Amino acid sequence: MDWNDLKYFLEVARGGSLTRASDVLRVSQSTVSRRIAELETRLGTRLFARHQTGYCLTDEGRELLGRAEAVEDNMLAFERGASGLAPAVSGLVRLATSENLATDLVIPALPAFVARHPQLRLEIVTTTATVELGRRDADLALRVVRPSHGNLKTRRLGEMTHGVYGHRDYLARHPARGDDPLAGRAVVTWDEAHAHLPAAQWLARRAPDARVVLAASTLRAQIAAVRAGLGLGVLPDFLVADTDLVRVLAPDQVFSDGVWLVIHADLAASARVRAVADFLADAVAASALSGRPGAASC
Structure with missing residues (x-):
């Protein structure tokens, strides 16, 4: 059996669709469909049940999945070992x-x-x-x-150290309340899909009642929002070169x-x-x- 046949089987099993498998394997969806059909014909069994929502493993497919993954692990180990033998930096x-x-x-x-x-x-x-x-x-x-x-x-x-930053104009318009530089100020943070990231978790613990003025899926967007004066943000220090951004909490008060x-x-x-x-x-x-x-x- 061709090792490449198992690649198609594994990617469809993991992604549940021809589209995802074709993206990973960098081939057309029709190629993925054809290779799966050929593999099923060669094995004499159906590996997937086709539904409108995608491809689901049959009982036979689930039985073969673990064995295919074991073959994959061995092949990848072989490829990694072989690549280590090549002396040229190419x-x-x-x-x-x-x-x-x-x-x-x-x-x-x-x-x-x-x-x-x-x-x-x-x-x-x-x-x-x-x-x-x-x-x-x-x-x-x-x-x-x-x-x-x-x-x-x-x-x-x-x-990588982190601090809490705000634009100097924003800080002037919204003075700190008491000794807490976050009190009464809006914040910029990660969106819900990235709420597991350390900066999002730290901010949620440190200022649970803060008004979130913007939630973004990239750090670039958050930096742009802080520069625009929307609110405070937890940013890596090495990315802050703008002299108009002022650090209101240092790394020893945030995290690294x-x-x-x-x-x-x-x-x-x-x-x-x-x-x-x-x-x-x-x-x-x-x-x-x-x-x-x-x-x-x-």
Whole structure:
């Protein structure tokens, strides 16, 4: 059996639709449909029940799912091991990180790195969600949350401190009530879909009765709102370069996150992944995020 057939089966099973599977596999929906039909014919059984709401696994499909995932784990381990044997710094490396780290830290430092390694191509996946390195969604990650499970090697590169900021004009129009700089002032925060993020949780605990004037799905939008004078926001200090923004609460009163480099253990010896990892470590060391690294190394 072709390993690629199992890829189609697994992606449809995980996403429940041809559309999601085609997006992940980067092929057309008709290709996914055809490959699933061919696999079912070859196995002599129906793997999915087709409904208007999507594709659902049949009993036979559920029986085979665990076995397909075991094959996938073995194939991915084989691919990771093989990639570590290549000595040249060339090929594709997928990096998972947040949008603000990508746009304000990684990308500005890329020109010199690209010039040094012209045969290497970097693909950046920007998301606030957890990316599975074991599934090859990415080869390495730069995160502010240390992963708690998986065959991963981690290294603390620095620290991202946070403060509460407001535009000086907004602060002048809305003086603090007493000793609490948040009292009586509106706030800008993450939307409900991102309420699990540390900044949203801290603000909800610290100022549960504050009037939320804007809830946004990106940090960029929140920074723009604070600059526009809509209210206060919990922002990473390294992103605030605007002299019109005033910090009303310092990191020791808010919170800080470690900046973690995460690599799947099977890829730690890969020349191209190591090159990107070293580049990220240098970029953090040269930035306002630099801090005392931990003892563990990738």
